[in-house]
Amino acid sequence: MAIVKDNILMQLVRGSLGKQITIYERNGQIIMAKKRGPSKKKPTQKQLEARHKMTIASMRAQIMLEDPQIKAYYQSLAGPGQNAYNIAVKDAYRSPEVQNIRLEKEEVAVTAQNEFRVAEVEVKIIDAEGVITESGRAFLAWNGVDWRYKATSLPAGGKVIVIVKSLPGIQTVKELQLT
Structure with a gap:
């Protein structure tokens, strides 16, 4: 690969020259490189x-x-x-990440992170028999990382299911057993 500088002829040329060289521009620099072809290996x-x-x-x-x-x-x-x-x-x-689920009195605190932004966090409370007793959206806390959901009750033997969604709609699901 070569970076072309101050060559008036190359300022106007883009594309491939035969099956040997490709000329393209990236970040304002003109680059000449060996033309690549398709791989002859079977993909893994x-x-x-x-x-x-x-x-x-x-x-x-x-x-x-x-x-x-x-x-x-x-x-x-x-x-x-x-x-x-x-x-x-x-x-x-990339999928969003659920880093932590904490129970603080009757509140479920979820620490969720995505490289860009978490769009939504949904919390479901399930009792010991597997019935959903309540569900709803959590709200972003003042720190910008934690999401909080006010639960009416947290049944013993049940579980909390947290669904974190990114802006593109990719979901990550994590569970926490209630004791």
């Missing part, structure tokens, strides 16, 4: 899974960018050489 199972996950992330990103507000949000996070689509794909590729 992990590679196929990653490709499938990337295809889904790309589709989610395209749908999300139809909303002008979301597109503006992602564009504001883009760095040099990036655009809103790159950031949206990155967000759609």
Whole structure:
């Protein structure tokens, strides 16, 4: 790979020269590199899974960018050489993380994190027989990381199920057994 500087001829050239060289621009720099072709190796199972996950992330990103507000949000996070689509794909590729679930009196406190932003946290309270006694959305606390849900009761032997959603709609589910 070579970075071309101050060459008037290369300022106007982009694309491939035969099957040997590719010339393109990235971050305002003109780059010449050996032309790559398709791999002759059969993809591994992990590679196929990653490709499938990337295809889904790309589709989610395209749908999300139809909303002008979301597109503006992602564009504001883009760095040099990036655009809103790159950031949206990155967000759609990764799942949000539930770091901690705590019970504080009759309140469920959830510490959730995503690289960009957690869109919503839903809490379900299930009794010992497996019946949902209550459910609802948690609200973001003053610290910007914890989400709080005011429960009417926390039945012994039951469990709390927390569903964290990212902006692209990717969910992470975590349970906490009640004693």
